[in-house]
Amino acid sequence: MELTINGKKRQVDAAPDTPLLWVIREELGLTGTKYGCGAAQCGACTVLADGRPIRSCVMPVSSVANQAITTIEGIEEDPVGRRVVEAWVEHQVPQCGYCQSGQVLTATALLKQSARPGEAEIAAAMVNLCRCGTYNAIADAMQQLAKG
Amino acid sequence: MMPMNMPQLPESLPTDGQPLNLSRRRFMGASLGALVLGVLLPGKVVRAVQSVASETKPGARIPAFLEIRPDGTALLRSPFVEGGQGIYTAFAQIVGEELDIAPERFSVECAPPGADYLLVNGARFTGGSFSVRSSYEVMRRLGASARHMLLQAAAAKLEVPLDSLATQPGIVVHEASGRTLGHGELAALAAELSPPEQVPLREKKDFRWIGKPVPRLDARDKSTGKVTYNIDLEVDGMLLAAVQHAPRMGGEPEAIANEAEVRAMPGVHSIHRLPGAVAVVAQRWWQARRAVESLKISWKEAAPGTPHAMPADFSSAGMRAALAAAPGPGIAAEEIGDAARALKQASRVIEATYDAPYLAHGQLEPPSAIARWNADGTLELWLPNQAPELFQQAAAKAAGIAPEQIILHSSPLGGFFGRHFLYGTANPFPQAIQLAKAVGRPVKLIWSREEEFLRDALRPMGLARFRAGIDENGLPQALYAEAVGESPTERWFGRQPDKANKSAVEGIARKPYAIPNRRVAQVYLEHPPTIGYWRSVGHSMNDFFYESFLDEVADAGQQDPYALRLRLLADKPRHKALLQAVAELSGGWKRGPFTAGDGSQRARGVAMASPFGIRQRGRHHRRGVHRGRFGGGSRCLGGLRPRQHRQPRHRRGPGEVRRGARAFVHPA
Ligand code: FES
Ligand code: FES
Numbered sequence: 001m002e003l004t005i006n007g008k009k010r011q012v013d014a015a016p017d018t019p020l021l022w023v024i025r026e027e028l029g030l031t032g033t034k035y036g037c038g039a040a041q042c043g044a045c046t047v048l049a050d051g052r053p054i055r056s057c058v059m060p061v062s063s064v065a066n067q068a069i070t071t072i073e074g075i076e077e078d079p080v081g082r083r084v085v086e087a088w089v090e091h092q093v094p095q096c097g098y099c100q101s102g103q104v105l106t107a108t109a110l111l112k113q114s115a116r117p118g119e120a121e122i123a124a125a126m127v128n129l130c131r132c133g134t135y136n137a138i139a140d141a142m143q144q145l146a147k148g
Numbered sequence: 149m150m151p152m153n154m155p156q157l158p159e160s161l162p163t164d165g166q167p168l169n170l171s172r173r174r175f176m177g178a179s180l181g182a183l184v185l186g187v188l189l190p191g192k193v194v195r196a197v198q199s200v201a202s203e204t205k206p207g208a209r210i211p212a213f214l215e216i217r218p219d220g221t222a223l224l225r226s227p228f229v230e231g232g233q234g235i236y237t238a239f240a241q242i243v244g245e246e247l248d249i250a251p252e253r254f255s256v257e258c259a260p261p262g263a264d265y266l267l268v269n270g271a272r273f274t275g276g277s278f279s280v281r282s283s284y285e286v287m288r289r290l291g292a293s294a295r296h297m298l299l300q301a302a303a304a305k306l307e308v309p310l311d312s313l314a315t316q317p318g319i320v321v322h323e324a325s326g327r328t329l330g331h332g333e334l335a336a337l338a339a340e341l342s343p344p345e346q347v348p349l350r351e352k353k354d355f356r357w358i359g360k361p362v363p364r365l366d367a368r369d370k371s372t373g374k375v376t377y378n379i380d381l382e383v384d385g386m387l388l389a390a391v392q393h394a395p396r397m398g399g400e401p402e403a404i405a406n407e408a409e410v411r412a413m414p415g416v417h418s419i420h421r422l423p424g425a426v427a428v429v430a431q432r433w434w435q436a437r438r439a440v441e442s443l444k445i446s447w448k449e450a451a452p453g454t455p456h457a458m459p460a461d462f463s464s465a466g467m468r469a470a471l472a473a474a475p476g477p478g479i480a481a482e483e484i485g486d487a488a489r490a491l492k493q494a495s496r497v498i499e500a501t502y503d504a505p506y507l508a509h510g511q512l513e514p515p516s517a518i519a520r521w522n523a524d525g526t527l528e529l530w531l532p533n534q535a536p537e538l539f540q541q542a543a544a545k546a547a548g549i550a551p552e553q554i555i556l557h558s559s560p561l562g563g564f565f566g567r568h569f570l571y572g573t574a575n576p577f578p579q580a581i582q583l584a585k586a587v588g589r590p591v592k593l594i595w596s597r598e599e600e601f602l603r604d605a606l607r608p609m610g611l612a613r614f615r616a617g618i619d620e621n622g623l624p625q626a627l628y629a630e631a632v633g634e635s636p637t638e639r640w641f642g643r644q645p646d647k648a649n650k651s652a653v654e655g656i657a658r659k660p661y662a663i664p665n666r667r668v669a670q671v672y673l674e675h676p677p678t679i680g681y682w683r684s685v686g687h688s689m690n691d692f693f694y695e696s697f698l699d700e701v702a703d704a705g706q707q708d709p710y711a712l713r714l715r716l717l718a719d720k721p722r723h724k725a726l727l728q729a730v731a732e733l734s735g736g737w738k739r740g741p742f743t744a745g746d747g748s749q750r751a752r753g754v755a756m757a758s759p760f761g762i763r764q765r766g767r768h769h770r771r772g773v774h775r776g777r778f779g780g781g782s783r784c785l786g787g788l789r790p791r792q793h794r795q796p797r798h799r800r801g802p803g804e805v806r807r808g809a810r811a812f813v814h815p816a
Contacts, residue, residue, distance in 0.1 A: 015414060022434035026388075031380035032373020034562070036512045037597045044512055072373030088371035092363060096232030097370030098512040098562030104371055131512045131563045132232045 001065055005030070006074030016062035020054075021045045023061045024071060032072035032101050036129070043128025046102035047071050053109040072101035081108045083145060091141040095132035102128045103138060107145065117146050207286035210294050210343055212264035214243070220318045220332035222249050225259035227267050228279040229534060230366070231511075231561030231568075235279050237364045239287055241357040242280070246291030246350055247298075248315040249331060251362050258558035261540040261551075273535040275566065275681065277760045292350070293343040301337035302329050366560070378532045378559040379516045379594060386518065386590035387417055389583050390436035392443060393425045393602055397573065397678065398450025398457025401426045405444035413439045420586055422579050429587055433594055462676050464609065468503055471611035471632045471673060478630050478671035481648035482657040485665030487617075490626035494617025498704045500697055502614070504689035507607040507682055513562020514600050517580035520590035528555040531577045534568045539577070542570050546578040547585075566681035571605035571640070574678055605680025608633050610689040612656060614697045617665075622705025623715070624698075626665040629656050631690065634674050636681045643672070651681075655690025655757060660723045661698070661716035687759035695755035710737045710754050727756065 003010050005028060012027045024033050024047065036044030038057045045057040048070040075081035084107045094100045103126070110117055110125040117125070122142045130138070207213075207227075215223040224243055230236040236256035244251045259265045266272050267283045295315060302320040303310040306327060314321050319328045369375045394400065401421050404410075410428070411419055415435030420427045426445055430436035450457030491497055518530040527547050533539045536556050544551040561568060580593040595603070610633060617626035634643075635652035643649070648657075648670035657668040682688060702709040710731065717724040731737045731754075740751030 018434055022432065025380075026432045026434065029382075031376065034512070035379065035514065035594075039597065042512065075372060085368070085371045089363070089367050092367050094232075094364070094367055094370035095234075096512070096561060096563040097366065097375050098377065100370050101373040104373075129512070131510055131565075 001061065003028075003061070003065060004068045006070060006077065007068070012061070014061055017060045020047065020056040020059045020061045020064055020069070024056060024069075030071050030073050034098055034101055036099070036102075041129070042099070043102040043106065044099050046105045046128065048105055048109055051109060051112055053106045070105070072105060075104060075108065078108065080111050081105075084108045084111065084141075087141040087145050091137050091144070093134050093137040093141055095130075095134055099128055099130045099132075099134075103130065103134075107138075107142060111145055116148050117142075119143075122146060206264055206266045206270075207283070207290060208343070209264050210290060210297075211339070212259070212262065213287075213290055214247075214294055216249075216294070216298075216331050216335035216338075218332040218335070220249070220330045221253045221255065222247070222331075224254050224256045225265075226256050227259055227265040227272055227283060228274040229258040229536075229558050229561060229564075230256070231274070231534075231564040233279075234364055235274070236366065236560075237362060238280055239283075240365055241360075241362050242284060242287045243291035245355060245358045246288050247295045247331075248317055250317045251357050252365065253318065254365060256365065258536070258560075260558075261536040261554075261556050266537070271535075272537055273569070274564075275534055275569070288349055289347065292347045294338070296344045296347045297338040297341045298331055298334045300341050301334040305329065305334070305337065375560055377513050377562045378518075378530055379513055379562070381518055381530050381559065381592070383518060383520055383528075383530075383590045383592075386520070386592050387429045387431065387587060388433035388436050389427050389429045389580070389591050389593040390433060390440045390596065391422065391425045391427045391576075391579060391593065391599060392440045392445065393599055394447045395602075396447075396450070396458040396460065396462075397424065397603075398454040399447040400424060400450075402446045402448040405446070406442070410439050410442050413442065415439075418587060419443070420583060422582060424573065425579065427579060427583055427593070429583055429591060433592070437594075437596055456676070456678065458676055464506060467609055467676070468611065471503070471609065472501060472613075474632050474671050474673045476613070476630045476669065476671055477667075478632075478669035479646065479648045480667055480669045481650075481653040482666055482668040484667075485626075487626045487628045487665040487667035490665035491615060491617040491628060494625055495620045496618045496704060497615060498618065498700060499613070499615040500700055501611065502689075502693040502696065503611040504607075504609065504692075506609045506677060508601050508604045509563075509565045509567035509607075509680075509682060511561070511563030511565055511567045514595050514597055515567070515576050516592060516594040517575075517577040518590060518592040519577065519580040519584035521584055521588075522555075525549070526553045526555055527581065528557070529577060529581070530557045530559065531575075531580075532561050532564070532568045533558055534561075534564060534566075535570070538570050539575075542575075543577060543581065547581050565683040566685070567604065569605075569640075569681055571678060571680045574603050574605040574680065603678070605636070605678045607682030607685075607688065608636070608675050608677075608679040610686075610693070612690065612693045614693070616663075616697070616701045616704075618701065618705045622707050623712075624663045624701050624705070627663045627668070628666075629668045629694070630671050631656055631669070631686075632671040632673055634672060634679065635686065636679050638672075639675075639679050645672075651686040653690070654686040654759070655688075655692075656694050659694060660720045660758075661713070662719055663716065684759045687757055691755065691757035691759070695757070699753070708737075708739060710739070713754065713756070723756070727754075730754075 001012050003012055010028060012023055014023050014027055021033060021035060024030050033047055033056060034044040035057060036042035040055040040058045043055060045055055046053050047056045049064050049067040075085060084104050088104060106126060106128055114121060126138060126142060213225050224239055226236055226239050228235045237251065240251035240254035240256055244254060267286055268278060298320055299310055299313050302313055306322055308322055312322060312324055314323065319330050320334060321328050366375060407419055410416065415431040416439045417429045426443055428436045428440040430439060515532055520528045522528055527549060529543055531539065536558055540551050540554045540556050543554045576593050576595050580591055583593060584591040612629060612631045615628040616624050619625050631653050633652060635649040637651050638649050652670045653668055699709045702712040713727060714724060717727065738752055741749050744750045
């Protein structure tokens, strides 16, 4: 099966119903995408498929074969992604950091879809769990990013 | 071929014929050819550090902690593990301040087991808000001593007197001649000198980094997915394992109905019966997990007398009832005056029972462990932990070898909150050790989230009964409290039957309020589930119980909760000043409900806690408006659902904020 990951075509050998998360982590060795719950609950495994955030832990790899996948490893190749990372650093968002790949990708997807999202839009999109409680710092970073 | 997780790792690193710990890539990459204070070869670093039976006292042997590289960057081996609390940055600030190297020039990793790192009363653990407090002086001295050695080296090299030299960040300066030498250029020479006996520390007024906001060293790497957690590590030739535990603790696998079928599933290497679990080892974790979950296992009930076997009829509701019914008076932890008599004399007595549920740690990184038996008889382990030496000991026991034969690696933790102490069956590493031995290859075991929730060591369900006697002026004259249950300390370090356990009553006993007659006791009742330390331990529920009950006391006596607290702190000037400062900083005490500047309806509560000697007070704001997930203060007491009995008039406290509403603590 052929996948497009961070702009590169990659051949993978995996059962079609393998969750994308495990193909990314185990076949491609890209461990920036995290396993948190495996049940579409936490968002740690978020990647972008054609720009939309998806929870890769429940997404069969065969269903994204024709889509462009962006993982955290590719985030800085995207101008919006770069801005998000800068805002994350400026606002010192990460604590343990484990949820942050998913947070950064979710934020990037939102801003690509809506350059200046309002507070409600931000709250509706930024729903990934953070056990460390970085929500306030994420809110601050998002507020700054939403100013364009 | 297994893909390499870290393609950027140079392939020419010396490996001693052993696969590398890939988590150390940055350190190893930068150390190539480095002349460091003490330790030279990256492939041997870990064993060199571990094998030194240090005669010196912990914190004194500089090379165990510090390497300065030719480019002037530094590697610091931290006695404490990073898990989001920022300790790596804190030590870069502290050591960097004295060493005169800017914090951002440091890379920090968790030190391996070793006598050098036993800085917490002769032991080591990351917890109890204790890392900086236990090691601040020692780490400053370490930095200052290393700086002194750099100065000595520079004096020799430039042939000038030592006192004609000074340092600036990263360099030694000879002002008279304008010559400078980089710390990195001096490190090799400095390494040959012996550390000074006495060394002056920097004046507080000259601090540039200690006590100043400094960006976290790992913020960028954590924002770009570059930090490697234990779950991300890979060693050459490893297999992956997943487990299915007995549904109830104590159960053992009996028969597997479809073993042959599952063994034939894609990628499956082998199936293993373990104590209380069945494991599948496979080429990939996903294959192992899918296979282990396909197993049709029948479980044998626990043999009678199995310690901590989970009774078949156990339920949280049943346990709550048992805690509530456990008779007092228990063992006193605090007794002042005569609470029983004062209660009798009170013009009014109110009482309430509070409880909090069993709670999993819920750290976002599921636990994992990699075990590799090496050809020389050593066992190498990569596992999340808050206490390397304790895990080394326990692993040695599990493996049946000497502790010196265990090589232990500690990666940054994807959250911990008390999860990664030694909790018997709650730690995956004994399974990994057993599996690696059985298959003769390195094995990485990951517990699925489901298995993690099943076998985590939970915060014990808490229950406390309160009675207060209020006088005719509405002031509390007596407090009688019983905390019912068992604390993690009693479970893991032994119970003293004639003593109330500190963590069982912390947050209720020894509060600073001047209530003249007090009795606080523990009523011991064992918990069937595995219990463990959970962020701030007893305080995480007890302070909430106590402070909420104090609000009820205030209410019953028709007192303002803030004014009553101030009054009860009349002879505690520091507490009082702090409480007043908090009120002031949040714009003055206002109980509410009131309309805020933005038109929203608000109310405020006040509470204070002093977990582990740290004073925290806050005013808890609640807004009636929904703010989604945002605004969740990290210091609010979360996860509690107190139940009120006989006290219908109850104000909602910070921990029982409904979903969608928010509790704030404004840090003073
Ligand atoms: S791991 Fe996919 S949502 Fe939690
Ligand atoms: S930073 Fe730790 S879970 Fe979000």
